[in-house]
Amino acid sequence: MGTWPTSGPAEDRPPGNLYLVGLMGSGKTTVARIVAARLGWPWLDTDDLVQRDAGRTIPEIFAAEGEAGFRRREHEALARVAREGGRVVATGGGIVLLPENRALLRSTGFTVYLEVPPEELHRRLSRGRGLASRPLLSVPDPLGRLRALLAEREPLYREVAHAVVSGRRGPPAAVAERVVAAWRRRGGS
Ligand SMILES: Nc1ncnc2c1ncn2[C@@H]1O[C@H](COP(=O)(O)OP(=O)(O)O)[C@@H](O)[C@H]1O
Ligand SMILES: O=C(O)C1=C[C@@H](OP(=O)(O)O)[C@@H](O)[C@H](O)C1
Ligand SMILES: [Mg+2]
Numbered sequence: 001m002g003t004w005p006t007s008g009p010a011e012d013r014p015p016g017n018l019y020l021v022g023l024m025g026s027g028k029t030t031v032a033r034i035v036a037a038r039l040g041w042p043w044l045d046t047d048d049l050v051q052r053d054a055g056r057t058i059p060e061i062f063a064a065e066g067e068a069g070f071r072r073r074e075h076e077a078l079a080r081v082a083r084e085g086g087r088v089v090a091t092g093g094g095i096v097l098l099p100e101n102r103a104l105l106r107s108t109g110f111t112v113y114l115e116v117p118p119e120e121l122h123r124r125l126s127r128g129r130g131l132a133s134r135p136l137l138s139v140p141d142p143l144g145r146l147r148a149l150l151a152e153r154e155p156l157y158r159e160v161a162h163a164v165v166s167g168r169r170g171p172p173a174a175v176a177e178r179v180v181a182a183w184r185r186r187g188g189s
Contacts, residue, residue: 016109017081017089018183021157023150024093024134025121026114027167027175032090034176039183043088046095049077062135067094075101082108093149094136096156105160110186112179113157114167118146162186 018035020028029045036043047058050073054061061070075098081089082104089109095101105111122143124130131137139145158164163182167175 015085017085017087018179019089019091019105019109019111020114020179021091021096021105021111021160022093022114022116022167023118023121023146023153024137025125025130025146026093026116027124027172028090028093028114030172031114031167031176031179032088034173035179035183036088038176038180039088041086041088043090044081045090046074046077046081047090047092049081050074050092053077057133059133059135059138067135071098078104085109093153096153096160102156102160110162110183111160112182113161113164114175114179115157115164116167118143118150120168121146 018039018041020032020035022028029047032043032045050061050070051057053076054073056064058070061073065073071094074092074095078091078095078101081087085108091105096105125134125137125142131142136149137145163186165175165178165182
């Protein structure tokens, strides 16, 4: 973990972004909106940008272009957001797979890893379209897949994170408060 530029009063909207990373179901999309409301910043989700640009849903992009096509689009979305700055940014869980994305997350903002165990992710995503809307979890053993993804990605989340926050317990608003607290303490990690 490293430092992040801290010029200006603590509550100013900074030049960089506040990024949320973590596995599918860790609450990135839900928590980003609440953090943004608390800080008075705009927010966005790289998955929304990708879907808007493609004119297709994520399952449709995976079906038509494969995971590699999705990753290319996700990188383009992140690169654009990184140039603009000043937002709370929910990312997709696989954003850390590309080294160029990891470099952007390290250097263009403050990145928080929302840590949640796979069993809790599986519980959350088993409701509604949580599994069906995520192609990597549309498999016979989604919990096994989540465990495998965690083993592969956890070192990458830790590599990019300026702070690690538990997203396991409490409602989304409580998790958002932990993220805001980590952001206010930024610079010392
Ligand atoms: N702190 C939480 N406690 C319980 N459920 C949560 C929490 N945060 C998010 N969820 C639920 O988990 C599911 C996945 O959340 P989402 O924000 O889409 O995660 P991500 O963007 O990281 O995949 C949603 O149904 C959401 O309502
Ligand atoms: O972990 C992943 O590789 C993915 C996570 C998803 O976003 P969430 O993490 O918001 O579910 C979405 O980008 C896509 O289905 C791939
Ligand atoms: Mg999301």
